[in-house]
Amino acid sequence: MPQMTDERVRAGLTHEEDLSLLHEVSMKTAGVSRLEMCIQCGTCGGSCPAAQDMDHTPRMLFAMLRAGMREEVLRSNTQWICVSCYHCVVRCPQEVHIADVMYALKGMSIRAKLYADSTAPDFSQTFIDMVESYGRSFEMGLASRHYLKHFPLRLPGMMPMGLGMIFKGRMALVPKKIEQMDQLKKILDRAKQLEMIS
Amino acid sequence: MKKYLLYPGCSMESSGRAYRDSINAIVEPLDLHFEEIDDWNCCGATEYLGINLIPAYSLIARNLALAAKQTHPVNGTEGTRTVVAPCSACYLNLAKADYYMQERPSLGVKVNEALAAGDLQYTAGTLDVRHLIDILVYDVGLEKIRSAVVRPLHGLKVAPYMGCMLPRPDYQHRWSDHEHPTELDDLLRALGADVIDYPLTTSCCGGHMTQIGPETAFELIRRLVADADERDAQLMATVCPMCQMNVDAYQNEMNRFFGTDYHMPILFFTQLMGLAFGREPKELGIGVELVNSRNALAHIGVEVPVTQEPTAPRKKVEGLPMPRRWTKHEGRKEAVK
Amino acid sequence: MTEKVGVYVCHCGSNIAGTVDVEDVAHWAAEKLGHQGVIIAREYKFMCSSLGQELIEKDIKELGLTRVVVAACSPHLHEKTFRIAAKNAGLNPYLVELASIREQVSWVHSDKVVATAKAKAVVSGAVSRAIQNAPLEELKVPINSNTLVVGGGIAGIQSALEIANAGFHVYLVEREPSIGGHMAQFDKTFPTLDCSACILTPRMVEAGTHPNITLLTWSEVTNVAGYVGNFHVTIKKKARFINEELCTGCGICQEKCPKKVIDDVYEAGLGYRKAVYTPFAQAVPNFPVMDKDNCTYFEKGTCKACEKFCPTGAIDFNQQDELLHIDVGNIVLATGYDLFDARRVSNYGYGRLPNVFTSLEFERLSNAAGPTNGNIVLRDGKTAPKSVGIIHCVGSRDRNFNNYCSVICCMQGLKFAHLVHERTGATVYNFYIDMRTAYKAYDEFYQRVLEEGTLFVRGKVAEVTDAARYSNEKGKLIIQTEDTLAGKQRRIPVDMVILSSGLQPRHDAKEVGKLFGISCSMDGWFTEKHPKLDPVATMTEGIYIVGCAQGPKDIPSSVAQGAAASARVLDKILQKEVALEPIKATVNKEMCSGCRICNGLCPFNAIGFLADDNVSEINPALCQGCGTCVAACPAGAISGTGFSNEQIIAQIDGLLMRNLEPA
Numbered sequence A: 001m002p003q004m005t006d007e008r009v010r011a012g013l014t015h016e017e018d019l020s021l022l023h024e025v026s027m028k029t030a031g032v033s034r035l036e037m038c039i040q041c042g043t044c045g046g047s048c049p050a051a052q053d054m055d056h057t058p059r060m061l062f063a064m065l066r067a068g069m070r071e072e073v074l075r076s077n078t079q080w081i082c083v084s085c086y087h088c089v090v091r092c093p094q095e096v097h098i099a100d101v102m103y104a105l106k107g108m109s110i111r112a113k114l115y116a117d118s119t120a121p122d123f124s125q126t127f128i129d130m131v132e133s134y135g136r137s138f139e140m141g142l143a144s145r146h147y148l149k150h151f152p153l154r155l156p157g158m159m160p161m162g163l164g165m166i167f168k169g170r171m172a173l174v175p176k177k178i179e180q181m182d183q184l185k186k187i188l189d190r191a192k193q194l195e196m197i198s
Numbered sequence B: 001m002k003k004y005l006l007y008p009g010c011s012m013e014s015s016g017r018a019y020r021d022s023i024n025a026i027v028e029p030l031d032l033h034f035e036e037i038d039d040w041n042c043c044g045a046t047e048y049l050g051i052n053l054i055p056a057y058s059l060i061a062r063n064l065a066l067a068a069k070q071t072h073p074v075n076g077t078e079g080t081r082t083v084v085a086p087c088s089a090c091y092l093n094l095a096k097a098d099y100y101m102q103e104r105p106s107l108g109v110k111v112n113e114a115l116a117a118g119d120l121q122y123t124a125g126t127l128d129v130r131h132l133i134d135i136l137v138y139d140v141g142l143e144k145i146r147s148a149v150v151r152p153l154h155g156l157k158v159a160p161y162m163g164c165m166l167p168r169p170d171y172q173h174r175w176s177d178h179e180h181p182t183e184l185d186d187l188l189r190a191l192g193a194d195v196i197d198y199p200l201t202t203s204c205c206g207g208h209m210t211q212i213g214p215e216t217a218f219e220l221i222r223r224l225v226a227d228a229d230e231r232d233a234q235l236m237a238t239v240c241p242m243c244q245m246n247v248d249a250y251q252n253e254m255n256r257f258f259g260t261d262y263h264m265p266i267l268f269f270t271q272l273m274g275l276a277f278g279r280e281p282k283e284l285g286i287g288v289e290l291v292n293s294r295n296a297l298a299h300i301g302v303e304v305p306v307t308q309e310p311t312a313p314r315k316k317v318e319g320l321p322m323p324r325r326w327t328k329h330e331g332r333k334e335a336v337k
Numbered sequence C: 001m002t003e004k005v006g007v008y009v010c011h012c013g014s015n016i017a018g019t020v021d022v023e024d025v026a027h028w029a030a031e032k033l034g035h036q037g038v039i040i041a042r043e044y045k046f047m048c049s050s051l052g053q054e055l056i057e058k059d060i061k062e063l064g065l066t067r068v069v070v071a072a073c074s075p076h077l078h079e080k081t082f083r084i085a086a087k088n089a090g091l092n093p094y095l096v097e098l099a100s101i102r103e104q105v106s107w108v109h110s111d112k113v114v115a116t117a118k119a120k121a122v123v124s125g126a127v128s129r130a131i132q133n134a135p136l137e138e139l140k141v142p143i144n145s146n147t148l149v150v151g152g153g154i155a156g157i158q159s160a161l162e163i164a165n166a167g168f169h170v171y172l173v174e175r176e177p178s179i180g181g182h183m184a185q186f187d188k189t190f191p192t193l194d195c196s197a198c199i200l201t202p203r204m205v206e207a208g209t210h211p212n213i214t215l216l217t218w219s220e221v222t223n224v225a226g227y228v229g230n231f232h233v234t235i236k237k238k239a240r241f242i243n244e245e246l247c248t249g250c251g252i253c254q255e256k257c258p259k260k261v262i263d264d265v266y267e268a269g270l271g272y273r274k275a276v277y278t279p280f281a282q283a284v285p286n287f288p289v290m291d292k293d294n295c296t297y298f299e300k301g302t303c304k305a306c307e308k309f310c311p312t313g314a315i316d317f318n319q320q321d322e323l324l325h326i327d328v329g330n331i332v333l334a335t336g337y338d339l340f341d342a343r344r345v346s347n348y349g350y351g352r353l354p355n356v357f358t359s360l361e362f363e364r365l366s367n368a369a370g371p372t373n374g375n376i377v378l379r380d381g382k383t384a385p386k387s388v389g390i391i392h393c394v395g396s397r398d399r400n401f402n403n404y405c406s407v408i409c410c411m412q413g414l415k416f417a418h419l420v421h422e423r424t425g426a427t428v429y430n431f432y433i434d435m436r437t438a439y440k441a442y443d444e445f446y447q448r449v450l451e452e453g454t455l456f457v458r459g460k461v462a463e464v465t466d467a468a469r470y471s472n473e474k475g476k477l478i479i480q481t482e483d484t485l486a487g488k489q490r491r492i493p494v495d496m497v498i499l500s501s502g503l504q505p506r507h508d509a510k511e512v513g514k515l516f517g518i519s520c521s522m523d524g525w526f527t528e529k530h531p532k533l534d535p536v537a538t539m540t541e542g543i544y545i546v547g548c549a550q551g552p553k554d555i556p557s558s559v560a561q562g563a564a565a566s567a568r569v570l571d572k573i574l575q576k577e578v579a580l581e582p583i584k585a586t587v588n589k590e591m592c593s594g595c596r597i598c599n600g601l602c603p604f605n606a607i608g609f610l611a612d613d614n615v616s617e618i619n620p621a622l623c624q625g626c627g628t629c630v631a632a633c634p635a636g637a638i639s640g641t642g643f644s645n646e647q648i649i650a651q652i653d654g655l656l657m658r659n660l661e662p663a
Helices: A006-010 A021-028 A043-047 A058-066 A070-075 A087-091 A098-111 A119-134 A139-150 A152-167 A181-197 B017-027 B053-069 B088-103 B105-116 B132-140 B142-147 B183-190 B214-230 B241-249 B251-258 B269-276 B294-298 B312-319 B332-336 C022-032 C050-063 C075-088 C102-106 C112-132 C154-165 C181-185 C196-209 C252-256 C296-300 C305-309 C359-366 C409-424 C442-451 C509-516 C555-575 C597-601 C628-632 C645-655
Strands: B002-006 B032-036 B082-085 B128-131 B157-161 B235-238 B266-268 C005-010 C038-044 C067-072 C096-100 C139-142 C147-150 C170-173 C213-216 C219-227 C230-237 C260-263 C271-274 C322-328 C330-333 C337-339 C356-358 C387-394 C427-432 C455-458 C463-465 C477-483 C488-494 C496-501 C503-505 C543-545 C577-580 C585-587 C607-610 C615-618 C638-640
Touching: A021 A058, A021 A098, A043 A058, A043 A087, A043 C477, A058 A070, A058 A098, A070 A098, A087 A098, A098 A119, A098 B053, A119 A139, A119 A181, A139 A152, A152 B241, A152 B251, A181 B053, A181 B105, B002 B132, B017 B032, B017 B266, B017 B269, B053 B088, B053 B105, B082 B088, B082 B132, B088 B105, B088 B128, B088 B241, B128 B132, B132 B142, B132 B183, B132 B269, B142 B183, B157 B183, B157 B214, B183 B269, B214 B235, B214 B241, B214 B251, B235 B241, B235 B269, B241 B251, B241 B266, B266 B269, C005 C022, C005 C050, C005 C112, C022 C038, C022 C112, C038 C050, C050 C067, C050 C075, C067 C075, C067 C112, C075 C096, C096 C102, C096 C112, C102 C112, C112 C645, C147 C154, C147 C322, C154 C170, C154 C181, C154 C196, C154 C213, C154 C330, C154 C555, C170 C219, C170 C230, C181 C196, C181 C359, C196 C213, C219 C322, C219 C509, C230 C330, C252 C305, C330 C509, C330 C555, C356 C359, C359 C409, C359 C496, C387 C409, C387 C477, C387 C488, C409 C427, C409 C442, C409 C496, C427 C477, C427 C488, C455 C477, C477 C496, C543 C555, C555 C577, C585 C615, C597 C607, C597 C628, C628 C638
Parallel strands: B002 B032, B002 B082, B082 B128, B157 B235, B235 B266, C005 C038, C005 C067, C067 C096, C147 C170, C147 C330, C170 C213, C330 C543, C356 C496, C387 C427, C387 C496, C427 C455
Antiparallel strands: C139 C577, C219 C230, C230 C322, C260 C271, C337 C503, C463 C477, C477 C488, C585 C638, C607 C615
8 A cells, every 4th residue: 555655745645545445345245246347337326316415426436446545435425325226236237236335335434433424324323223222113213313413403394294293193102122122132242243353 | 815924114013004004905805814024123224234234134134034934834824935025125125135145145154143143044045025016916916906996096197106125126036127117007007097107116215315314305305296296196106115204204394495385195005906995095094194195086086084184383384494404514523523 | 009109298388388387297298108108298389380390290200109199279279280290290180189288277277286287187188098099081072162141231242242253153041022231221331421322232233133143032041951061951932922033123012002011120110111012222132022911911811902003913922932952062141130129228218208219210210211311300200309319338338238349339329420410400419438439440430520519428328218307308308327527417408319229149049050050159149260360260160150140340340251251161162172070970780779869869960760770870971070979879889980988988097097107
């Protein structure tokens, strides 16, 4: 890996090329990522329904991955804007598992604490906390915790919706818990250990 | 009677309860038997996958392992290896876990190591994971559905909304097309509905972005609703509780965000099936949607009982200012510290 | 008698020597296989070079070698070379054995120790086998100087003309009513923009009138038997319901025919023809054909308008399909390509969105002889587009469809851009992944189209939709893509979309390949004998492939291949006779039980049955030595020369090192 010597900094270089990055992301992707097969055609960036809100199109992000721009990649909001619609996945002429690469990048971004906006990672974490406590998701708990922290100003506008949901029986006020919570906990604890090792 | 293992998914018990009610209403006329997977847990939606790989797949796989225990015939009922998930996100997670545990055997080994901590085990490929509409179109068949119709939905202009996680990525090749699948169109036509050409049928509803990036989500919802409206649809039909929730519950907020005035009700396809089979709106959870379908359903002579809406907060809302525009830079400071 | 064996191990530069310790292999062979008769073992940089060959020749003469084993590349490449060398030195060429230590060892392994050990085993097997080899004599048979060319597109026409001009007879068979192929459908040809018809029709006429060419259109080959020099071919001449002797090609029948049909072939589905028709004005031959499936008379039993008006009484409703049997010495396959079915890319909307056109449709649209007289208009037939998007790589370079590059689509897309610009003045966008304008004067054409102001967007188009998102998109087709050079997603509203669809093998290429005894690649194109050095020959002697049947290519390359194959055919014809490999199967009559299982299995119809003796017999002139019957015979009564049980078992023993010098 080239070092960021003074000479390099003076020359205007902003990052160290970390050529292990591509492989690392591949290994963290569920299934076989095929990231190395990308031909930069832009099918993903063209297909993405949310591209306009992304710092980088997925294609660009993959080019940055190859260039070893670890920090820039993990700071990008692209992986957090991905809505998992799989349009790019089925259209990709090289069958890159794009959506799963995005999931892998989210995880890496959280571990490196490089995400620029905590809304999404916090939401995921809150969601998981609910699941890990009850075995089921709990919309009411999730929504109240999440909105209070991240969207206090959206709350007044959303009141009728929230009340409507409760009123129409579409929002349970108490969580449902699975019976074998201890079993699930054991499984997840072991899984987390395995994740640490790998 | 054909038996299936049912994975209902969390939203069926709350926001998507109308889905569950309407599924219950069509089971009998179509001679189906759904056996719920004992003590199933949340599939993790799209959240867990983005945090930790192995825990995420282990969480999903616990359900597969539990389901695999119920495949054998018991007390005279036939056995089955088919798991039915009515929620597209649940369907995809279950199907994907099953697929990836085979595509990447090392993942399968690790997931099973985790499952072993709870005395469970799952061999990838044991089960067939399928979505409800897949079962209805390909197992039950349109012929049988057509013959159960007593109140054809003639004159009801429906936009068939398949959403994204159902026809894609489709590793098992179950659907007619990734972009413009015809299963929902065909089914709605079998009910007698007037199905419009809806090019956005597999476009995204925004998924969890309503929670974390409303600007992004509102635009996606706007596209769906605006195009359905442009094509004179009276309502949208969906196969997924998340799509229903986003288009229905956030439509009002989206309207305020864009200064638009769309009123596009969205019902589960099973609710429309129930109506066509002659059931009453109330049994099918019709009326619990926030964008009410009353006017749309009047086209087929169905009267939806008026539920008392909470009125007091609405007055206050009218006087409140527009929420500040949410930008993606918000919260950046927080991350730095 | 002890044989004197010489072993020659080739380095093949670093091809073999890079992975196999060739010196070790040679030393080892001399030391460990000496008891089998190996009296000399050498290694050399390039055995196939003249110096390498001389080495072998010298040893044969001076050491009196009776067997030669060359450990080098696959026998497909140089078996002939070393056989000739042996022959020159007075040794029967069939006493030479090749051990493939390149394709089967050095190219497929990376560990030098393991590869060297395997090379030794392969050499050991070859030595053991060589000792069992028997001297064989080649069988010479005369070559029939007639040639069959299958497919009357530009490649087939070129091939037929070259052979015919050299003074030999050609049967040119075409499945459609006229020769001309895809080229006859085009308007202009890149990069020079010659009018396609203007340069093609003189060739068509020449082929149609050439005294040495028998033109069989509306005909298909149904059976092929025999071997190089002596093929027996059956051709089905489909009933035209037109008496070719009487027909003058005046066209009155077409004019009077009341039945209009969409023309899916010549007009690419964009225009109509009658039930009795010649596909286009310059068709060769210009006799029409009757489309039986759509003719009112055949459907309902009445009409016969054509018959009533035909001035020469040439309509013949009773005509039957005819089977022709011809004998030819060589066969050229020029069966062409099918256009990729763009409906499969459902995100591009072809078949759903009216103003999305395929490349072939656009060719007809822009062709002065086409359904719109060359007016480039939308599917309503009248509105000229103000903006047009041309999408490259449709169905090509895409693992969801065809993996390969279809070669012509970039230039085709540029040609379309030029034509749209010239004829309509519309704004033209080209959407490409990589612009591939290799070959003479192609990039210059790209420059020209750039100069004309065509807008280029680098990005594989994600979708074409009619779902307008903004008011400027209403009523338009929106092309959504990432402009990968600008790094932004763009939505470009246009009136017309042209899909530069790729080429793919004919839908029946597999069956046709089977018919002629040749194979198809993974992608379905016919496989050439060698991708670089023998691109028009196939593994079956006497069968050649030209044009797009072999793989996607443009007109110049198709023409070049057509001519190249003809040179190969003429070479064969001028040799007057062909030496058949003496690798033949023979039946041991004592052991044959007369079950006749082999009779039906022989792909060359070489096995007859002698009813009196109740045994099967193999005709050595027809037998190709494929070994099918040898493997199939339940009594083990058939053996193949060159592949006897003794030879094969000896080779296996050798491979397993069972015959090494006892330690």
